[in-house]
Amino acid sequence: MDIPWVEKYRPKRLREIVNQKQAIEKVEAWIKQWFHGTPKKKALLLAGPPGSGKTTTVYALANEYKFEVIELNASDERTFEKIRRYLDAAYTMDIFGKRRKLIFLDEADNIEPSGAHEIAKLIDKARNPIIMAANKYWEVPAEIRNKAEVVEYKRLTQRDIMQALFKIIKAEGIFVPKEIVAEIAKRASGDLRAAINDLQSVVAGGIEDARDVLAYRDVEKTVFQALGLIFGSDNAKRAKMAMWNLDMTPDELLLWVDENIPYIYYKPEDIAEAYNAISRADIYLGRAKRTGNYGLWKYAIDMMTAGVAVAGIKKKGFTKFYPPKTLRMLKDTKEERGIRDSIVKKIMKQMHMSKLEAIETMQIFKTIFENNLDVAAHIAVFLDLGDKEIEFLAGDKEKAAKIKGKTLSIHKKLKKAGIEIKAKMEKAGPRELEEEIEEEPEEKTAEVDTTKEEVSEEEKESEEIEKEIEEAEWEKEEKYEKVEKIDKAKKKGKQATLFDFLKK
Numbered sequence: 001m002d003i004p005w006v007e008k009y010r011p012k013r014l015r016e017i018v019n020q021k022q023a024i025e026k027v028e029a030w031i032k033q034w035f036h037g038t039p040k041k042k043a044l045l046l047a048g049p050p051g052s053g054k055t056t057t058v059y060a061l062a063n064e065y066k067f068e069v070i071e072l073n074a075s076d077e078r079t080f081e082k083i084r085r086y087l088d089a090a091y092t093m094d095i096f097g098k099r100r101k102l103i104f105l106d107e108a109d110n111i112e113p114s115g116a117h118e119i120a121k122l123i124d125k126a127r128n129p130i131i132m133a134a135n136k137y138w139e140v141p142a143e144i145r146n147k148a149e150v151v152e153y154k155r156l157t158q159r160d161i162m163q164a165l166f167k168i169i170k171a172e173g174i175f176v177p178k179e180i181v182a183e184i185a186k187r188a189s190g191d192l193r194a195a196i197n198d199l200q201s202v203v204a205g206g207i208e209d210a211r212d213v214l215a216y217r218d219v220e221k222t223v224f225q226a227l228g229l230i231f232g233s234d235n236a237k238r239a240k241m242a243m244w245n246l247d248m249t250p251d252e253l254l255l256w257v258d259e260n261i262p263y264i265y266y267k268p269e270d271i272a273e274a275y276n277a278i279s280r281a282d283i284y285l286g287r288a289k290r291t292g293n294y295g296l297w298k299y300a301i302d303m304m305t306a307g308v309a310v311a312g313i314k315k316k317g318f319t320k321f322y323p324p325k326t327l328r329m330l331k332d333t334k335e336e337r338g339i340r341d342s343i344v345k346k347i348m349k350q351m352h353m354s355k356l357e358a359i360e361t362m363q364i365f366k367t368i369f370e371n372n373l374d375v376a377a378h379i380a381v382f383l384d385l386g387d388k389e390i391e392f393l394a395g396d397k398e399k400a401a402k403i404k405g406k407t408l409s410i411h412k413k414l415k416k417a418g419i420e421i422k423a424k425m426e427k428a429g430p431r432e433l434e435e436e437i438e439e440e441p442e443e444k445t446a447e448v449d450t451t452k453e454e455v456s457e458e459e460k461e462s463e464e465i466e467k468e469i470e471e472a473e474w475e476k477e478e479k480y481e482k483v484e485k486i487d488k489a490k491k492k493g494k495q496a497t498l499f500d501f502l503k504k
């Protein structure tokens, strides 16, 4: 996976930072004072809109003036303790020799009042430069704000953003039409980080799809941030903030989270864990709707945010979020629900699972249907899925058609194998079949004279038995390979699981 362009192209030097000249002059003047003693204000507060260059300034400054940055997050509970530790050791030795530490406290507008008092005390005692950053500086507790020199960052203009994007396009040696660059810059509303991420998404997804990606931008502006909180860290508290100020119902956010799980987690057990969390959330949401007890939303939200955030190891690097396919494809949600329910029922029946397990399994099947058409076809045959059901799981008409084609050839093979096996069995006597029909004498199944006009009761019975056996044989042949493991597990009294099936 490519490294995120926001990191790859983060300016290393102060002069590369676009359109924040005044702010940077102030920051440089302040840091220079540290080389001649301690400045009057030991802390700076960089205030301005997201993606305007605050964090970039801190790192470029540290790079030029040879500081080591200790980055702390104000919403992290352990921050206060860490600050104390670093302040006590203003200088430490590292392999480069003596390097001064610069403390960077991001999200200062998220500091709890109790923490604010302690941080204010620590600023008083500090022997290190402290830089804080906030989007809304008026929400930084006054106690801290008063101890810091405020440096304002401007919202970047569409022109600034376009310039920065073209620099990246040139460095990457790619072509992106000017109107798309202009559109990305316009939609970013001053946030260069968002614009760079959009540009990378558009390039990764192919320019032809650019308009689709951008069409979702208005919603994603917030839903992307929500997904970033859920998938961006293992911090449950941060993840729970995803629903804040989000102009969406939990049901809608659930679809987005659901869609993106397989792009974030890569180990099957982690994917299953994350799906487990959302299927529980789904149950709470359903219950809330049925009973009118919307207090249950809180549990649902916790499960689909924090529950998903801590599900496992996430992919590193740039991640593109995708809008839910169900939103794009199946406008008729009633129909969608009907299809979903019938798949769940089939899984419950064929795989001997509880509803919850079946929902979870269905989510895993979705990933398989999108990514491995061969396995998908086997599952489709095994579950006897209809066209709509295959389409639902594949999330794409074209893929569904391919899977359908593969199921037909599986059916053909099974039929052929069934005839061959039948012939063999007629010769040698089928062992597996014997087990299943052990009460019935074999001769009865072997020959029935269909030329006789008058059929005796006994013969009628025999014919029926033959039919039944033939059906059993068909079914057995179709499913034998796939259910063998499950059957064994059942015989041993173990619960059959999806993984028994997939290991086949």
Ligand SMILES: Nc1ncnc2c1ncn2[C@@H]1O[C@H](COP(=O)(O)OP(=O)(O)OP(=O)(O)O)[C@@H](O)[C@H]1O
Binding pocket: 005, 006, 007, 009, 010, 011, 016, 017, 018, 019, 020, 048, 049, 050, 051, 052, 053, 054, 055, 056, 057, 133, 134, 135, 156, 164, 192, 193, 196
């Ligand atoms: N003024 C700028 N000049 C050049 N690049 C910038 C500028 N502002 C933002 N960027 C780019 O956008 C990315 C994000 O910027 P940065 O992390 O500095 O934002 P920020 O102001 O700290 O935002 P936030 O408040 O959300 O943390 C950087 O990696 C950099 O590539």
